[in-house]
Amino acid sequence: xxxxxxxxxxxxxxxxxxxxxxxxxxxxxxxxxxxxxxxxxxxxxxxxxxxxxxxxxxxxxxxxxxxxxxxxxxxxxxxxxxxxxxxxxxxxxxxxxxxxxxxxxxxxxxxxxxxxxxxxxxxxxxxxxxxxxxxxxxxxxxxxxxxxxxxxxxxxx
Numbered sequence: 001x002x003x004x005x006x007x008x009x010x011x012x013x014x015x016x017x018x019x020x021x022x023x024x025x026x027x028x029x030x031x032x033x034x035x036x037x038x039x040x041x042x043x044x045x046x047x048x049x050x051x052x053x054x055x056x057x058x059x060x061x062x063x064x065x066x067x068x069x070x071x072x073x074x075x076x077x078x079x080x081x082x083x084x085x086x087x088x089x090x091x092x093x094x095x096x097x098x099x100x101x102x103x104x105x106x107x108x109x110x111x112x113x114x115x116x117x118x119x120x121x122x123x124x125x126x127x128x129x130x131x132x133x134x135x136x137x138x139x140x141x142x143x144x145x146x147x148x149x150x151x152x153x154x155x156x157x
Contacts, residue, residue, distance in 0.1 A: 031084060035144055038079035046072035077102045085152035101151045109139040 026033075046068045053064035077099060081087050087098075113135045120131035 031148075032144070034084040035080070035147075036140075038076060038084050039140065041079060042072040042076035045075045073103065073106055080147055081152060085147060087152040087154070098151050102147075105143055105146045105151070109143055112142075113139055 049071050050061075050064050050068035053059040053067060054061045059067075080102075081098065089095075113132075116135040116138070117128060117131045120126040120134065121128050126134075
């Protein structure tokens with residue numbers, strides 16, 4: 001199995017490249033992998049900061065959860081903007097607009113997630129973990145489409 005896309009494939013005239021180098025090129029080249037990785041890092045920031053605030057410093061768990069959510073949202077926005085979608089416009093107006101839209105999409109995802117989990121558990125008899133898993137998949141795909149199409153779309157001018 002070749003990890004390099006055709007445009008990065010190796011010819012005999014080029015030196016041999018290690019498996020790790022080829023894997024890294026594949027990883028960095030594919031937007032969906034960067035998207036999932038960015039989301040994973042944001043989730044680690046969310047859970048980690050919640051644990052540190054509540055478990056170590058004794059901050060009330062709901063206050064810790066709000067702070068952890070806000071911090072992970074900032075991390076996620078920054079990684080999605082600059083790494084996943086490679087959108088480097090740092091003008092205040094651009095960042096303000098994108099940040100506001102990003103927050104709206106995140107809150108929309110939260111509302112959808114809450115409603116979906118409730119309906120799936122209460123009306124369809126799903127286990128709450130299964131309902132959350134399905135909802136997370138739906139929200140992740142929808143968010144990717146919103147980010148790519150609306151928030152971090154490249155100008156065609």
